[in-house]
Amino acid sequence: MSKNEMSDQAEASRRPGGRSARVRADVLRSTLEALAENSASGLTVSEIARRSGVHATSIQRRWGTLQNLTLDALLTYSQEQLPVPDTGNLRDDMVALARLITAYLNTPLGAALAHAMAAVEEDPQLTESRAQFWQTRYDVTRVIVERAIGRHELAADTDHQMALELLVAPLHFRALLIRQPIEEDWIERMVDTLLHGLTAPGSTRTRPDSR
Amino acid sequence: MSKNEMSDQAEASRRPGGRSARVRADVLRSTLEALAENSASGLTVSEIARRSGVHATSIQRRWGTLQNLTLDALLTYSQEQLPVPDTGNLRDDMVALARLITAYLNTPLGAALAHAMAAVEEDPQLTESRAQFWQTRYDVTRVIVERAIGRHELAADTDHQMALELLVAPLHFRALLIRQPIEEDWIERMVDTLLHGLTAPGSTRTRPDSR
Structure with missing residues (x-):
């Protein structure tokens, strides 16, 4: 993939996919921060929702389990x-x-x-x-x-x-x-x-x- | 050191040095258990005194600092x-x-x-x-x-x-x-x-x- 193609992709991901990408980034960042502060205990979807400002139902619809979310956050x-x-x-x-x-x-x-x-x-x-x-x-x-x-x-x-x-x-x-x-x-x-x-x-x- | 010499030493450590050796072993064991359960936080001389049944003042006289005690317990x-x-x-x-x-x-x-x-x-x-x-x-x-x-x-x-x-x-x-x-x-x-x-x-x- 050339630099231009990557820029085009980045541009495309800002709109119309832009909001979705931002939400994903916010949730993953909040998950990392919650994980870093609380270790495994105390890590809940509602805590991540509170930190990221994203509805818990949206988080659950997108990642399914807390495990998928944690894994996505750590790997990303x-x-x-x-x-x-x-x-x-x-x-x-x-x-x-x-x-x-x-x-x-x-x-x-x-x-x-x-x-x-x-x-x-x-x-x-x-x-x-x-x-x-x-x-x-x-x-x-x-x-x-x-x-x-x-x-x-x-x-x-x-x-x-x-x-x-x-x-x-x-x-x-x-x-x-x-x-x-x-x-x-x-x-x-x-x-x-x-x-x-x-x-x-x-x-x-x-x-x-x-x- | 032969097996017999070791048995003699073990015998000797029961009396007259026996009580002192037993106190030391009890305190070190209690320190390890407290450390294992509480990590660093919550490790206090009074907690170790409670667990071991040895007076806090005796512990402090023998080891001085909690650090010395922890180190002695881990190394032993x-x-x-x-x-x-x-x-x-x-x-x-x-x-x-x-x-x-x-x-x-x-x-x-x-x-x-x-x-x-x-x-x-x-x-x-x-x-x-x-x-x-x-x-x-x-x-x-x-x-x-x-x-x-x-x-x-x-x-x-x-x-x-x-x-x-x-x-x-x-x-x-x-x-x-x-x-x-x-x-x-x-x-x-x-x-x-x-x-x-x-x-x-x-x-x-x-x-x-x-x-």
């Missing part, structure tokens, strides 16, 4: 905030994705959402949304691994989910659990360790100035 | 639950540690503590305890990396904290965030990927039956 936001990098090589794609995720986790809303996802409340709706969210995130980002296989950077039978889990997990671990800052340099060393392994000589070498 | 529990494996080779040490952590995260108390550590409340006391907890855990487990360096399995300048973070993070990520079960087979493939790298052919090969 993460797709906006976390576009899939395409730098032309695996290492730079992984470093770029790790940087985006780090920046996302450092925003107040990104941090609040991550904490909400880690919360202990076992609302079955949120549990289901969470599983679908991560599955969709993996499906979106697996293209990084597939392109690397196409360039013969990775073996054809590489487990794409393992690759992405090992990249994404340490970032969330630091941000949510250890609360340790994630430095640029650390991201690059982590990616190099994942690519070449701990047993590769010097793969996790500490920086000269940190010894 | 994790040292009991997570002894450092010493199998004679790096791969088996890493697999064994990952299995212990997985089992720990699957217990109700272990899961509750991990969730409490991930909670968003920014109680400065808990923040400090959390940082000290992870630092101590890294210091305890770095011996795995040091022994591997001694056996020439890893380069002498391996970053021990990076190695342990990359091992521990995916377990917490699955248990806390994705809520995906951690299979035996997955632990072994994860460790092999960390050791040999994504770019090693077949290092993250999916199981034949899962394709």
Whole structure:
């Protein structure tokens, strides 16, 4: 799709579809904010209606369940905030994705959402949304691994989910659990360790100035 | 220390040091339970006194601050639950540690503590305890990396904290965030990927039956 076609689409979505698109954006934003503030408990359609100024019946007609709404909100936001990098090589794609995720986790809303996802409340709706969210995130980002296989950077039978889990997990671990800052340099060393392994000589070498 | 010496010590700790040891164990257990139920908020010395049946003044005399008490409770529990494996080779040490952590995260108390550590409340006391907890855990487990360096399995300048973070993070990520079960087979493939790298052919090969 060319830039012009995208502009035409954006124009078309303002009118006559414009109001509908604005309503959708308002409801999704209110859902995220409610989720970030209240975690799973306290998330109700009427609360989202109050925040967004959109009637609860309209919300229910459009999304059906609170689960669909939560999932739509989380996925839409993460797709906006976390576009899939395409730098032309695996290492730079992984470093770029790790940087985006780090920046996302450092925003107040990104941090609040991550904490909400880690919360202990076992609302079955949120549990289901969470599983679908991560599955969709993996499906979106697996293209990084597939392109690397196409360039013969990775073996054809590489487990794409393992690759992405090992990249994404340490970032969330630091941000949510250890609360340790994630430095640029650390991201690059982590990616190099994942690519070449701990047993590769010097793969996790500490920086000269940190010894 | 032989089994007999340990029994003698256990015997001795029942009398005359027995009461003191029992009080300590009761207070630490009550602290863990209060932390698991209430997260950081609501954790007070008087609540722990109520649960343990030990006077608040005795608790304060012994531990000084709530932070010291929390840290003592978390470290004592994790040292009991997570002894450092010493199998004679790096791969088996890493697999064994990952299995212990997985089992720990699957217990109700272990899961509750991990969730409490991930909670968003920014109680400065808990923040400090959390940082000290992870630092101590890294210091305890770095011996795995040091022994591997001694056996020439890893380069002498391996970053021990990076190695342990990359091992521990995916377990917490699955248990806390994705809520995906951690299979035996997955632990072994994860460790092999960390050791040999994504770019090693077949290092993250999916199981034949899962394709």
